[in-house]
Amino acid sequence: MDETSALQRRPDGTGPGPIRRTALHDTLVNHLRDMIIEGDLEPGTRLHEGQLGEQLGVSRTPLREAIKYLASEGLVELVPSRGAVVKRFSAKDVKDMLTVLRTLEELAGKLACEVASDKDIVGVRALHDQMIACYKSGDRLQYYKLNQDIHSAIVGLSQNAALGDIHIMLQTRLKRIRFIGHEGPEKWAAAVAEHEEMITALEARDKERLAEVLGRHLFNAWDRVRDSL
Amino acid sequence: MDETSALQRRPDGTGPGPIRRTALHDTLVNHLRDMIIEGDLEPGTRLHEGQLGEQLGVSRTPLREAIKYLASEGLVELVPSRGAVVKRFSAKDVKDMLTVLRTLEELAGKLACEVASDKDIVGVRALHDQMIACYKSGDRLQYYKLNQDIHSAIVGLSQNAALGDIHIMLQTRLKRIRFIGHEGPEKWAAAVAEHEEMITALEARDKERLAEVLGRHLFNAWDRVRDSL
DNA sequence: CTTTTGTATTCTGTATGCAGCATTTTTTGT
DNA sequence: ACAAAAAATGCTGCATACAGAATACAAAAG
Numbered sequence: 001m002d003e004t005s006a007l008q009r010r011p012d013g014t015g016p017g018p019i020r021r022t023a024l025h026d027t028l029v030n031h032l033r034d035m036i037i038e039g040d041l042e043p044g045t046r047l048h049e050g051q052l053g054e055q056l057g058v059s060r061t062p063l064r065e066a067i068k069y070l071a072s073e074g075l076v077e078l079v080p081s082r083g084a085v086v087k088r089f090s091a092k093d094v095k096d097m098l099t100v101l102r103t104l105e106e107l108a109g110k111l112a113c114e115v116a117s118d119k120d121i122v123g124v125r126a127l128h129d130q131m132i133a134c135y136k137s138g139d140r141l142q143y144y145k146l147n148q149d150i151h152s153a154i155v156g157l158s159q160n161a162a163l164g165d166i167h168i169m170l171q172t173r174l175k176r177i178r179f180i181g182h183e184g185p186e187k188w189a190a191a192v193a194e195h196e197e198m199i200t201a202l203e204a205r206d207k208e209r210l211a212e213v214l215g216r217h218l219f220n221a222w223d224r225v226r227d228s229l
Numbered sequence: 230m231d232e233t234s235a236l237q238r239r240p241d242g243t244g245p246g247p248i249r250r251t252a253l254h255d256t257l258v259n260h261l262r263d264m265i266i267e268g269d270l271e272p273g274t275r276l277h278e279g280q281l282g283e284q285l286g287v288s289r290t291p292l293r294e295a296i297k298y299l300a301s302e303g304l305v306e307l308v309p310s311r312g313a314v315v316k317r318f319s320a321k322d323v324k325d326m327l328t329v330l331r332t333l334e335e336l337a338g339k340l341a342c343e344v345a346s347d348k349d350i351v352g353v354r355a356l357h358d359q360m361i362a363c364y365k366s367g368d369r370l371q372y373y374k375l376n377q378d379i380h381s382a383i384v385g386l387s388q389n390a391a392l393g394d395i396h397i398m399l400q401t402r403l404k405r406i407r408f409i410g411h412e413g414p415e416k417w418a419a420a421v422a423e424h425e426e427m428i429t430a431l432e433a434r435d436k437e438r439l440a441e442v443l444g445r446h447l448f449n450a451w452d453r454v455r456d457s458l
Numbered sequence: 459c460t461t462t463t464g465t466a467t468t469c470t471g472t473a474t475g476c477a478g479c480a481t482t483t484t485t486t487g488t
Numbered sequence: 489a490c491a492a493a494a495a496a497t498g499c500t501g502c503a504t505a506c507a508g509a510a511t512a513c514a515a516a517a518g
Contacts, residue, residue, distance in 0.1 A: 025297070060473085071301075072297075072301030078252075080500095080501095093390060096389040100333070104329070107328070107332045161325055162325045169395075253502080277469080289470090290501085290504085293470090312470060
């Protein structure tokens, strides 16, 4: 087995040069976050510093720092004298998060209609068209990714940094849930229709309509995942 | 001036063993947060690990972990190879945060009217009465603290953990700003009047009214601090 | 006098070592 | 054989040590 862990190698594996271009801290945080989101580390799992560190090829010190960072993000929980465990979200937790997310996206939609430039709106439209293409070709994974990107992009249009921060945070906490919820074809179609409506409202800069669609979209999202909890 | 803060007993001290009941991590995080909020560490200041550690009587390792935690909270910024600096918020940043906070408190108010128990509402009323007493006696510091407590309490009534988390985070980021903004007597009176309205609406479980007052209250708060930026 | 370059110092980033607490296993008493 | 106590194991929490990067300083060249 290759002793140099994947963490310390460049992602694209291109030629020689500095092994590390991004700070190890960020890399570690991202990697751990992905492991949690993708279920490599299930909720309730203890984050074993020694073992995990060896597995990733780093010593305990930077690993602990990354864990503390994630704890502040709310993905893991720190238990005194006992380390960190992956946080477990109840159905109510998820519903609560979606309630907040809904309100925030409604706000973002309204702000976006007010302050976004035409060019930026065209950019979102482009993402949307890509997403539709993925829908038609049945590329679920890419669809899912673009879906998230679109929502983030709309939040970005609002040009409110705090709103962006919190949105990302909530999206991250929910990602693991959504990762599971694979809705059936008819629900999928409904979601796509909602997206069509969204982009139309945005292009028309119709604040109220956009907010309403965004809210409904998330409400339906809750409906789609509630069974799988 | 007491230079040695009692974060931890020094090993060379001959006194009885250091009594550590709360985890050092939490203590450090809270202490650093306070230092930032109260202006001991001004925006733009570099967090000097060696010096700061010696000052607080802890080694660099737990200090760094606390800093990473605060970085995730958004109070400090991590610059690769250069450590951490206290984050500086522009006037627009503050306005953006207040915009989000406003929306969240409106949501919290509506939810609170729906799900809060009568007993809990009585509890908020008690805080309110205390605060009024502080207003009449001119105790600004305690007034300020109770003010925050009331807002947090209303959010608490909504029984939405995610909402609570985010609210605390935004309040924390804004605390330092508010710490500066000392409004004059007439504005203070206006704020108190708004609080009276709030508690009335809450006791009547009047969702829309409570949301409206909370929103107006924060909008005015922005007016009160905008000059001092 | 200004600019540049080489050197020294300081600070961050990471690894390692040690002590204390938790938990589990073994031992002992009934 | 079973329960309780005691020892042993493993892990976390903190401190220290070391290496590399960045900055500050100084000397030399233009």
